[in-house]
Amino acid sequence: MSDVAAVVVNYNTRDHLLVCLRSLRADGLTQVVVVDNASADGSVDALRQSDPEAVVLSMTSNLGFGTAANRGVTVAGAEYVLILNPDTVVEPGTTKVLAEALDRDPRLAIVGPRMENVDGSLYPSARCFPNLVDAAGHAFLGFVLPSNPYTRRYRMLDWDHTGPGQVDWVGGACLLVRRWAFESVGGFDEAYFMYAEDVDLCWRLRREGWRIGYEPGGRVMHSLGASSRLMPYRMILTHHRSLMRFASKSTTGPERLLLPVVAAGLALRTVLAWAQHALDRGPPVAQ
Numbered sequence: 478m479s480d481v482a483a484v485v486v487n488y489n490t491r492d493h494l495l496v497c498l499r500s501l502r503a504d505g506l507t508q509v510v511v512v513d514n515a516s517a518d519g520s521v522d523a524l525r526q527s528d529p530e531a532v533v534l535s536m537t538s539n540l541g542f543g544t545a546a547n548r549g550v551t552v553a554g555a556e557y558v559l560i561l562n563p564d565t566v567v568e569p570g571t572t573k574v575l576a577e578a579l580d581r582d583p584r585l586a587i588v589g590p591r592m593e594n595v596d597g598s599l600y601p602s603a604r605c606f607p608n609l610v611d612a613a614g615h616a617f618l619g620f621v622l623p624s625n626p627y628t629r630r631y632r633m634l635d636w637d638h639t640g641p642g643q644v645d646w647v648g649g650a651c652l653l654v655r656r657w658a659f660e661s662v663g664g665f666d667e668a669y670f671m672y673a674e675d676v677d678l679c680w681r682l683r684r685e686g687w688r689i690g691y692e693p694g695g696r697v698m699h700s701l702g703a704s705s706r707l708m709p710y711r712m713i714l715t716h717h718r719s720l721m722r723f724a725s726k727s728t729t730g731p732e733r734l735l736l737p738v739v740a741a742g743l744a745l746r747t748v749l750a751w752a753q754h755a756l757d758r759g760p761p762v763a764q
Contacts, residue, residue, distance in 0.1 A: 481576055481653070482508035483559040484549030486542050491520040493700060494563040498528050501559075504567050510553050512536065512545040542649070543665030543674035550656065550664060558659070561651040564700040571695035575653040578641065578692045586658035586687035587679060589647025590695030591638065600699055601632040602648035603691040606680065609732060609739070612724075616746050620753065641692045645683070649675030651697045658687050671712065673719035680727055709754050717747045 483506050487494045494511070501509055510532045513521050521535055534548055546560050557576055561567070571590055578588045592602035607615060607630070614627025629635055633644070652675070662681045665674045679689045724739050 480555055481506060481557045481559060481572055482510060482553035482555035483561065483572075484546055484553055485509070485511045485561055485563050486514065486545040486549065487511055487516060487520055487563045488514040488539055489516045489518045489520065490563045491516070491518045491523050494520055495523060495527050497561070497563045497565055497567075498524070498531060500565075500567045501572075502528070504569050504572050506559070506572060508532075508553060508555055510534065510549045512540075512549040514539040514541070514545055541667075541670035543669050543671075544667040547664040547667065550654075550659060553656075556656055557653055558656055559651070559653050560649065561697070562649075562699070565651050566698040567651070568696040568698070571697060572653070574694040575692055578690055579653065579655055582688065582690070584686070584688050585655070585690050586682045587647060587652050587654050588690035588692050588695075589652045590697045591691075591693035592648060592650060593696060593698050595698060595700055599638055600648075600701070601634060601638070602650065603636070603638065603642075603644040603646075604631060604633055604648070604676075605645045606676070606727070607631045609728070609735060612739075613742060616742065617749075620749060638691075639693060641690065641694070643688050644691050646676045646679030646689055647691060649678075650699050658682060661685070668722060669719050670715050671719065672716040673723045677723050677726065680723075710751055713750045713754065714747055717743045717750075 483501050485494065485497060498509060509528070511524060512534045514536050515538050521533055524531060524533060532552060534552060536545065540548070550558050550560070557579055559572055559575070575588050575590060579585050589602055592600040594600050611627045611631050614625060615631045618625040619628050662678070662685060666677050669677065683689065721740055721743050725736060728736060
């Protein structure tokens, strides 16, 4: 695995982080960079005791996911970089399968694995860029009817997830990037604190002619929202601000006239998501 390095962005998820790193070592990764966003839970001390070979970048404040990941990629000395959340567990053989996908296709900039929830069910990390109609339908019907047609199209729920293929974007909880492609578009947009930086990155890469892949031969378990649960209401607001930024960047032509409506809709959805969390204490951010 000399051609692959891993970058893990951590914020107050010590126990998840240690498990994640053990899975990376078991998968054959020798180059591991952890960017710690000023955790206060002893993450850095525990990491240095558990895995003294890992490179640790200790930030003095919480930079958010994309900015921290960019710092890690700068340090990681490999052609391919596996960027992932600390609440992920990489199954053995995953990195090799993903790297082979990039080897086979020189225009493939990013490839994502099959993502699974802790119960083994599929987490739909391979998705399409939604138009405004599908985005609105997913945003509001998703609260009461999760299997509505808009959400199904956006999450590609009727797509065959058992085989590899090209997709619009893959979730940033775990993805393997071709370093040269990543750097050619400036990495993650650091204006995003959290959320939507992955879809934005894939959108910019595709505009430059790169491809995005999904490879279910690699499998990763994801304990969704380990950091977000620490500040649920703030993260709900952050999520919707990120969605608005992406809408502003990606919407063109006459549809831009609808951006004030989009902003109002996202403001309403923020309040609804706050209320939903207060009532059921469910996941802090609807995905």
